[in-house]
Amino acid sequence: MSSRGPxxxxxxxxxxxxxxxxxxRTRTLRNSWGALALAAxxxxxxxxxxxxxxxxxxxxxxxxMFVALAQGWNVIGGFxxxxxxxxxxxxxxxxxxxxxxxxxxxxxxxxxxxxxxxxGVLFAVVIGVPLLRLRGHYFAIATLGAAEGARxxxxxxxxxxxxxxxITVPTFGAEAPTAxxxxxxxxxxxxxxxxxxxALCALLARSRFGYAMVAVHEDEAAAAAVGINTxxxxxxxxxVSGAIVACAGAFYAFQQIQFYPExxxxxxxxxxxxxxxxxxxxxSILGPIAGAVGLELLSQYLRINLGLYNQLIFGxxxxxxxxxxxxxxxxxxxxxxxxxxxxxxxxxxxxxx
Amino acid sequence: MILEVRNLARxxxxxxxxxxxxxxxxxxxxLGIIGPNGAGKTTLINLITGHLRPSGGQVLIxxxxxxxxxxxxxxxxxxxxxxxxxxxxxxxxxRENVAIGAMHGNHRDRTVAEALATADRLLELVGIAPRxxxxxxxxxxxxxxxxxxxxxxxxxxxxxxxxxxxxGLRQSEIEAAVGLIHDLRDxxxxxxxxxxxxxxxxxxxxxxxxxxxxxxLASGTPGEVLANExxxxxxxxxxxxxxxxxx
Amino acid sequence: xxxxLQAAAYGLVQGGLLALVAVGFSLVWGVMNVINLSHxxxxxxxxxxxxxxxxxxxxxxxxxxxxxxxxxxxxGYVIQRGLINLVINAPIFLTLLLTFGLSLVILNLxxxxxxxxxxxxxxxxxxxxxxxxxVFIPYGRLAACLLAVIITFALAALMTRTxxxxxxxxxxxxxxxxxxxxxxxxxxxAVTFGISAALAGIAGTMIATVGSFNPTTTPGQxxxxxxxxxxxxxxxxMYGALVGGLVLGVAESVGGLVLxxxxxxxxxxxxxxxxxxxxxxxxxxxxxxGGRVEV
Numbered sequence: 001m002s003s004r005g006p007x008x009x010x011x012x013x014x015x016x017x018x019x020x021x022x023x024x025r026t027r028t029l030r031n032s033w034g035a036l037a038l039a040a041x042x043x044x045x046x047x048x049x050x051x052x053x054x055x056x057x058x059x060x061x062x063x064x065m066f067v068a069l070a071q072g073w074n075v076i077g078g079f080x081x082x083x084x085x086x087x088x089x090x091x092x093x094x095x096x097x098x099x100x101x102x103x104x105x106x107x108x109x110x111x112x113x114x115x116x117x118x119x120g121v122l123f124a125v126v127i128g129v130p131l132l133r134l135r136g137h138y139f140a141i142a143t144l145g146a147a148e149g150a151r152x153x154x155x156x157x158x159x160x161x162x163x164x165x166x167i168t169v170p171t172f173g174a175e176a177p178t179a180x181x182x183x184x185x186x187x188x189x190x191x192x193x194x195x196x197x198x199a200l201c202a203l204l205a206r207s208r209f210g211y212a213m214v215a216v217h218e219d220e221a222a223a224a225a226v227g228i229n230t231x232x233x234x235x236x237x238x239x240v241s242g243a244i245v246a247c248a249g250a251f252y253a254f255q256q257i258q259f260y261p262e263x264x265x266x267x268x269x270x271x272x273x274x275x276x277x278x279x280x281x282x283x284s285i286l287g288p289i290a291g292a293v294g295l296e297l298l299s300q301y302l303r304i305n306l307g308l309y310n311q312l313i314f315g316x317x318x319x320x321x322x323x324x325x326x327x328x329x330x331x332x333x334x335x336x337x338x339x340x341x342x343x344x345x346x347x348x349x350x351x352x353x
Numbered sequence: 354m355i356l357e358v359r360n361l362a363r364x365x366x367x368x369x370x371x372x373x374x375x376x377x378x379x380x381x382x383x384l385g386i387i388g389p390n391g392a393g394k395t396t397l398i399n400l401i402t403g404h405l406r407p408s409g410g411q412v413l414i415x416x417x418x419x420x421x422x423x424x425x426x427x428x429x430x431x432x433x434x435x436x437x438x439x440x441x442x443x444x445x446x447x448r449e450n451v452a453i454g455a456m457h458g459n460h461r462d463r464t465v466a467e468a469l470a471t472a473d474r475l476l477e478l479v480g481i482a483p484r485x486x487x488x489x490x491x492x493x494x495x496x497x498x499x500x501x502x503x504x505x506x507x508x509x510x511x512x513x514x515x516x517x518x519x520x521g522l523r524q525s526e527i528e529a530a531v532g533l534i535h536d537l538r539d540x541x542x543x544x545x546x547x548x549x550x551x552x553x554x555x556x557x558x559x560x561x562x563x564x565x566x567x568x569x570l571a572s573g574t575p576g577e578v579l580a581n582e583x584x585x586x587x588x589x590x591x592x593x594x595x596x597x598x599x600x
Numbered sequence: 601x602x603x604x605l606q607a608a609a610y611g612l613v614q615g616g617l618l619a620l621v622a623v624g625f626s627l628v629w630g631v632m633n634v635i636n637l638s639h640x641x642x643x644x645x646x647x648x649x650x651x652x653x654x655x656x657x658x659x660x661x662x663x664x665x666x667x668x669x670x671x672x673x674x675x676g677y678v679i680q681r682g683l684i685n686l687v688i689n690a691p692i693f694l695t696l697l698l699t700f701g702l703s704l705v706i707l708n709l710x711x712x713x714x715x716x717x718x719x720x721x722x723x724x725x726x727x728x729x730x731x732x733x734x735v736f737i738p739y740g741r742l743a744a745c746l747l748a749v750i751i752t753f754a755l756a757a758l759m760t761r762t763x764x765x766x767x768x769x770x771x772x773x774x775x776x777x778x779x780x781x782x783x784x785x786x787x788x789x790a791v792t793f794g795i796s797a798a799l800a801g802i803a804g805t806m807i808a809t810v811g812s813f814n815p816t817t818t819p820g821q822x823x824x825x826x827x828x829x830x831x832x833x834x835x836x837x838m839y840g841a842l843v844g845g846l847v848l849g850v851a852e853s854v855g856g857l858v859l860x861x862x863x864x865x866x867x868x869x870x871x872x873x874x875x876x877x878x879x880x881x882x883x884x885x886x887x888x889x890g891g892r893v894e895v
Contacts, residue, residue, distance in 0.1 A: 134877075
C-alpha cells in the first residue's frame with residue numbers, strides 16, 4: 001500500500017525487541033493484578049494444605065480439577081460460543097491414554113500425561129473439523145454423540161482397555177512406572193493444573209487469538225470478513241479446550257488408580273462443566289473459577305449432609321440460578337455494579353418471552 | 354487492474370441472482386454500482402469477497418485468481434468490505450471492534466496494544482472517537498455505519514467494498530461520508546461502492562455500473578449512465594422514460 | 601434369515617414406540633428451538649402414573665392413557681408458562697441447562713417415592729404373541745406401535761387442520777409476526793409444551809406396558825433416542841419422526857444381532873453424526889422450520 005494521503009493508516013513495522021521493551025514498560029499494578037492474584041491464590045492454597053486433613057485435601061483436589069475442567073470448557077463454549085456437550089470425551093480419552101500407557105507399557109506418568117494431551121488434541125481435530133461446521137443445538141448434540149461413541153470404542157477395545165471390567169493403574173512397588181503421589185501430592189498436582197489452566201486461558205483471552213474467538217462467537221461472517229480464519233480459530237479453540245480437559249483426565253486416572261469407562265465418560269461430568277461455566281459466567285476468567293468452586297463445594301456439602309436429597313436440591317438450584325442469573329453470577333454482579341441495578345427481576349425481563 | 358470479474362454467476366435454486374457479470378476496476382478508481390432492490394448488488398459483493406461460492410465465472414484480484422476462496426484468504430489479499438446490515442461484534446467495545454480488524458486483516462498488528470492504537474486512529478478518522486468505549490448497540494445508525502467502515506479499514510485494504518454505507522443517512526451525514534470516501538481514495542485505496550441512492554453515488558464515482566436483474570444493464574461515467582434511456586426505464590419505470598423523451 | 605425377519609419385526613414395533621417419544625420432542629424443538637432434556641423424565645413420569653393407576657385401581661394401561669395425557673398436559677403447560685418462557689430468549693445452553701435441572705428434580709422426586717427399581721405394568725396380553733410364519737409379534741407391542749402411528753397422524757392433522765395447530769406453526773416460523781396477528785405466544789408455547797409432555801406421558805405408559813422402566817437409565821436413553829429421531833426425521837416434521845423412529849428401531853434391533861459387545865449402543869450415535877454431517881435438515885423429511893435462523 002502506498003504511503004501518500006492524509007489517513008496515517010500506514011503502520012510502522014517495529015522490531016520485536018522494541019515490542020518486548022514496550023510490553024515491559026507498560027506493566028503496572030493495574031494491568032498485572034490478575035497475575036498477582038493468581039500467585040497469591042497459589043500460595044494461599046499451599047498454606048491451606050498445611051492445616052487441613054488428607055480427606056479435605058482430596059475434596060479440595062476435586063475442586064481444583066473442576067476449576068481446570070470449567071476453564072477448558074469455557075474456551076470453546078464460553079469464548080468461542082460453541083456449546084460442546086461431549087467435552088467429557090477428552091476427559092475419558094486423557095484418562096485412558098495415560099492409564100493404558102502406564103498399565104500395558106509401563107510408561108512413566110510424566111510421559112503418559114503429555115501423550116494424553118496429544119490424544120486429546122488429535123481427537124479435537126478429528127471430530128472438530130467436521131462437527132464445528134454445525135451450529136447451536138446441532139453442534140451440542142453431535143459432540144454428545146461423539147462422546148458416547150468414544151465411550152463405546154473404549155468399552156469394546158477390551159484387549160487394550162480392559163473394556164467394561166475397567167483398568168487398574170499399577171501404583172505401588174516395582175510394578176509402578178511412577179510412584180503414587182498420595183493425597184498431598186495430588187492436592188499440589190491438581191492445584192497446579194488449575195493455576196496453569198487459569199493462566200493459559202487468561203493469556204489467551206488477552207491475545208489476538210482471544211479476540212478472534214470472541215469475534216467468531218459474535219458473528220462468523222463478520223469475523224471472516226476482517227480476515228479471521230474462522231475454521232482454524234474454532235478447531236484450535238476446541239483443541240486447547242480438549243488439551244486442558246485431557247490433562248486433567250490423565251491426573252484423574254492416576255489418582256483414581258482403578259476406574260471404568262462409565263466413570264470417565266460420564267455425560268454428567270460434561271453437564272457439570274457447562275453448569276459451572278454458565279452459572280459462574282461464561283466468556284470470562286473469573287466466572288468458571290467462581291462456578292467451579294461454588295458448585296463443587298455445594299455439591300460436596302449436599303452429598304455429605306443431605307445424602308438422599310442432594311441431586312434433587314442440586315437440580316432445583318440449577319433451575320433457580322438459570323432463571324435468575326442467566327448471564328452468570330459473576331457477569332450479573334459486574335453489570336449490576338456498573339449500572340447500579342441489583343434486581344434479579346430486571347434480569348429476568350431480558351430473556352423472557 | 355486491481356480487480357477483474359469475468360462472467361461471474363450465481364443462482365439460488367432456479368433463479369439467477371447474478372448472471373454473466375464482467376467488469377474490471379483500475380487501481381485508485383472509485384466504481385459505483387447501482388441498481389434497484391434485488392438487482393444482485395449485495396450478492397455480487399458476497400461472491401467477490403468469498404462469502405458466497407460462485408456458480409460460474411472468475412474473480413481476479415491483483416491478477417491472481419481467487420475464485421471460490423474463503424473470505425479470510427481474500428481479506429488477507431487486501432480486500433475489505435462493509436455489510437449492508439451492520440455486523441458489529443456486540444460483546445466488545447467500539448474500539449475493540451476496530452482493533453480486531455487491525456489484528457487479523459491484510460497488514461496485521463502484532464500485538465493487541467498496537468491494534469488498539471490503530472483502532473484509536475481510525476475512530477478519529479471516521480469521527481466516532483468519543484464513542485470508543487461504548488457498546489456497538491448504543492450507537493446511532495450513522496455511527497454504526499462509521500464503525501462498520503472503521504472495522505473494514507483496520508485491515509489496511511487496497512480494495513474496499515462499501516455496501517450501502519449511505520442508506521438511511523441524513524443529508525449532512527451523507528456529505529460527511531462523501532468527503533471521507535474522497536479522502537480514502539486520495540490515500541490510494543480503490544473503492545467499489547454499492548448504493549441504492551443515485552444522488553450520493555454520482556458525486557463519488559469515477560465510473561458507474563448499473564445492475565438489473567443480476568446482469569449489467571449499462572456502464573460508463575456518471576453522466577453517461579444518467580443519460581442512458583434503459584437505466585432510466587429500469588429505475589423509474591416506463592412512464593417516466595416516455596415522459597422524458599416526449600419533453 | 602428368520603432371525604433377521606424376527607429382529608426387523610421387533611425393531612419395527614419398538615420403533616413405533618420410539619417415534620411416539622420423539623414426536624413431542626421434535627414438536628417442541630421445532631416450534632420453540634428448545635431441546636427439552638427433561639423429555640425422557642416426562643415420559644417416565646407418565647409411566648409411573650399409569651403404573652400407580654394400575655396397581656392401586658386396577659386400571660388397564662390403555663384405559664389410563666387419557667388420564668396420563670391430561671395430567672402431563674397440565675404439568676407441561678405449567679412448566680413452560682412458569683419456567684421455560686422466562687429464559688426462552690437466552691443463549692441455547694441455558695434452556696438446555698434449565699431442562700436438565702428440571703429433569704433432575706422430576707427424576708429424584710420419583711426416585712424418592714418409588715425407589716430406583718425397575719418397574720413394569722403387568723397385563724394379561726403383554727406377554728402373548730401371534731405368529732406370521734416364523735416371526736412372532738407380541739400383541740402389546742403391536743397395539744402400542746399402532747397407537748403411536750394413530751397419534752402421530754392425529755397430531756399432524758391437529759397441526760394442519762385446526763386453528764390452534766396453525767397458531768403453533770405460525771409462532772414457530774416467526775414469533776414476532778405471529779404476535780402482531782394477535783397470537784398469544786406465551787400461551788401457544790405453553791400449549792405446545794403441554795402437548796409434547798402429554799405425548800411423552802402416553803409413550804411412557806406404553807413403554808411401561810411392553811417393557812420395563814426406571815428413573816435412572818430410562819429417561820436419558822429416551823431423550824437421546826428422541827434427539828436422534830428428530831434429527832433423522834427433520835426438525836418439527838411429524839411424519840419424519842415416525843419414519844425416523846421405525847428406522848432407528850430396526851437399525852438397533854438388527855444391529856444387535858450382527859454386532860458383538862456393546863457396539864450396538866454406538867449405532868444411534870453413528871446414525872446421528874452421519875445425518876448431521878450429510879444433511880442437517882434431516883435424512884427422511886424436510887425440516888419444517890428449516891428457513892428459520894438458529895439463534
